Amino acid sequence: MKVLVTGCAGFVGWRTCSLLLEQGAEVVGMDVINDYYDVRMKEWRLADLAKYPGFEFVKADIENMGLLNYLFDNHKFDAVINLAARAGVRYSMENPHVYLGSNAEGTLNLLECMRRKGIKKLVLASTSSLYAGQQMPFVETLPVNEPISPYAASKKAAEVMAYTYHYLYDFDVSILRYFTVYGPACRPDMSPLRFLRWIDEGTPITLFGDGTQSRDFTHVDDIARGTIAALKPLGYEIINLGGGNNPISINRMIEVFEGLLGKKAVIEHKPFNKSDMLHTWANIEKAGKLLAWKPEIGFEKGLKTLVDWYQENRNWVLKLKL
Template sequence: MSNIFVTGASGFIGMHLSKALLNQGHKVIGYDNVNDYYDVQLKRDRLAILEPYDNFTFIEAGLEDRDRLNQVFENNQIDVIINLAAQAGVRYSIENPHAYVDSNLVGFVNILEAARHHKVKHLIYASSSSVYGANAKMPFSTEDEVNHPVSLYAATKKSNELMAHTYSHLYEIPTTGLRFFTVYGPMGRPDMAYFSFTKKILAGESIKVFNNGEMMRDFTYVDDIVEGIVRLIDQPPKANPAFDRENPNASESYAPYKVYNIGNNQPVKLMDFIQTLEKHLGVEAKKEFLPMQPGDVKATYADIDDLTAATGFKPTTSIDQGLKQFVDWYKSYYHNE
């Protein structure tokens, strides 16, 4: 069993991942600043699920707090870092860019330095499908160049991949970046569209459907994301001695570095997603059709062939199954039966 440091432990993916690791018998040290970007009570309620475990420890602090972060590593023998903490949200990055620099850039270099000085065996970190930006080729492949981000959030995630490669090159730290594709499920993020849609539909309010509903997203159920992460923990990347520097593959390296997509591999039209949500809510949504928003992309679609080859990972949860699980949780949590 390993000592695993999970940042963003009060977050959506962080809580579900921590619970899975604790159930496997790992010791999990959770770290999160529990900020008020969205409902703090929901974050506290996620932590309440983890706190009864004897093998769970929680530290409330930010990644920017270098002294506190270093203290954690000095006091614990940490084998693996799974860095999920970040300032999230595409649209919010337009309103508050400094929050993204502080958490996603300053915070991430602090994580890299901790990995460097404390001989961590594997650093897994959250990237995002948003790095594909203005790319039009589908499905998105990790072998594609991603040099045209359309939001600051996306730019910070691409920066994380570049920073990780530098540390893999300089210090031989095995780093794995995971480009998540539109994760949803119980105890999810209230700033995500499916969550706000549910709240508004049940309240009889209209929902805003951007790009007139002509969006496609590779919606990925949270349990599938967790399964993919867990399978990678014991597979730190190795340097590829056959790496072709004249024709480089963007997803790997001569250094112990790798980037994977982790998505459902089945994009769904936003209107189909909304219709499935309506079915499980038993209510038809009032829809306000609007143009594209700055920073948004029209479609996401994950090529996960390399992840499947490495781990056997294949998502198993359909949109119908996943949204039913979410709606059941939502009605129970908000006493909306």
């Protein structure tokens, strides 16, 4: 099997590529390596993928239709996993045009290339941010027509465009709504790595709100397994990939880090950000039925894998811009 994975230098993209390659697939990884967060993290992930003989890297932007056409003309892909996206709720409020271009138009470009080359299978990463204001635990049938950030709106646009291509051209589309992914080599703009480093350094943690806001944390290994499982024929399905248990508060995450590091956090509270969700919690029954998937890595064990990775790579991780 030969798979195009966009966003291969991203957090989920890196781990998904790793597991695909370990299973014997050929992977063409594509990434623009933008500077939304410190590129040294992306370079580390790419260096890790380079050890696999079945991996080929192409530096490119999914908004570049000419380059995409060239890529699709020179490879015969069995499926596309689109993990390329501008992430981050708060920054999307500062630069919404970038988000619509990458997350919506970029997805459309891939769909058009797939249509032209007769490639029918797409796995598309989406987000739990679409469920803002809905009753928990979030189930896939909930109406998600009121996104509260440009990021969420751009992801909704990608979902509905993928449906259009399913309807018109019989594409087989698996849309995966990820819930707060964490683990080794996670994004330095997200709280797990930031809080871990700040506690280790003795730097005060900037915490928006009182810390009782909670997330359905999901380990990157579980997310990657679910993403690969979604390559099976499904028609058109939207599927949650999340921890599936009671959501875990930010305060609890801080407590676990304190225990693993043997250090006490210093916390500076700031007002809660209106674009953030107070809580997320996934109903994952559908993933179990359609993908035979459930998360296998518990929260405390998962945080330990992050702490272990951090301590092994501490010298250069301390230099990352957070």
